[in-house]
Amino acid sequence: MAGKTTRYILNIVFVCMAGFLSADKLSAINPVRLDTTKTKLQIPRPALQAVPNWMKPPSDPIDTLDTVNEYIKVILYGDNTWQYYKTPDYQKVTGVFDECWKEDGTNPYGIEQSELPASWSIWLVDSLNQYHCPFQGDVYYRGKFGVRRGRRHQGVDLPLKVGDPVYATFTGKVRVSKYWGAFGNLVIIRHDNGLETFYAHLSKRNVEVGDWVNAGDVIGLGGSTGRSTGPHLHFETRYKGFAFDPQWLIDFKTGELRHRLFVLKKKYFNIYSNYEQDFEDEMKNHEEDAAEDAERAAMKYYVIRSGDTLSKIARNNGTTISELCRLNGMTTKTTLRIGKKIRVR
Secondary structure (H helix, E strand, O other): OOOHHHHHHHHHHHHHHHHOHHHHHHHHHHHHHHOHHHHHOOOOOHHHHEEEEEEEOOOEEEEEEEOOOOOOOEEEEEOOOOOEEEOOOHOOOOOOOOOOOOOOOOOOOOOOHHHOEEEEEEEEOOOOOOOOOOOOOOOOOOOOEEEEEEEEEEEEOOOOOOOOOOOOOOOOEEEEEEHHHHHHEEEEEEEEEEEEEEEEEHHHHEOOOOOOEEOEEEEEEEEOOOOOOOOEEEEEEEEEEEEOOOOHHHEEOEEOOOEEEEEEEHHHHOOOOOOHHHHHHHHHEEEHHHHHHHHHOOOOEEEEOOOHHHHHHHHOOOHHHHHOOOOOOOOOOOOOOOEEEEEOO
C-alpha cells in the first residue's frame, strides 16, 4: 500500500512539473528561444539563481518507479530521498543527437556565425536535468579563455592530480572519446540543450562513443596527455561548434552553476570575450539596455494629415515646435508631407 501511495504522490509531482507533456513535447523544455526581454517576463527568478554543485545521494537505490511518461523514471534511495531519471529513449526524442552527429570532429556543424541569432536562452538544468562541476578549483591564471602565446585558448585549465575523477557536467551522449593530438585523451559530450562540453588531457577515458551519461558520472581521470606541461583538466563549452568562456556558466572556485537559464550572446564566441573582463561591462550594458527599452516604450508617433502644421501638431500632443524639430531632425521650414510619420514624444 505504501508503495502505491508513493507512486501516486510522485506521479502527481511529475504531472505538476512536466505539465502532462508527451515525450515529443518534453523535448521543448530544453532549448528555449526567447529574447532577453521576454526571458525576464516569462522565466521565474529562481531560474536565474545559482545552482550548487550536485552530488549523488550517499544511499544505494532501492527501487525504480514509473511515472505518467514512459521515458521518465523515479529512483528511490534508502535514505528516503528520490530523483528523476531520464532513460536513453527520452534523449532520443529530442532530435539534438541526430543533428550533425559525427564521431571524428570537434566542430561537426560547419555553419557560419552569421547564421546564428544575436542572443538566445538555454535551459541548463530543470526538474529533469542535473548539474555537476567537472572539477572544482581555481582556474589557472594562464589557463583562461582567450589568446595564449599567439594561439586561441578556447577553454579553461583547472588544476588537478593524475587520477582525480572528472565528472560529466550535464546529462548527455558521448560524441567523441579518443586520443586526439594536442587534446590528448579527449571526451566530448553533447547535451540535450544543444551544448557540448570538452574534457581534455585525461589519463584515462571511462566512456565510449554513444554512451549515455548522467551529470556527476565519472567520465575519465585527470592527467597530462597531449600538449600539456603538467596535470590539469582543459574544459571547453561550445554551441553549434563555437567555443565561449565556460566561466559564463560555472563559478569553478565554488563549483556552482551561475544560473539555471543562460542567455548566450553571439559576441561571447569572440576569443577576446572573457567572463572576468566582460562581466562589469555586461552589467553596465544591461542597465543601458533597460534605459533604452524604457525610452522606446515611451516614444509616440503621429502621421501627418491634410491641414496639419507644426504648431497644431505640437499643441495637440502636448509638446513644442522646437522639440518636434529636435526629435525629427527638421526645421520650421521643413515641408510636412501627408502620410509621413513623425515622432512627437
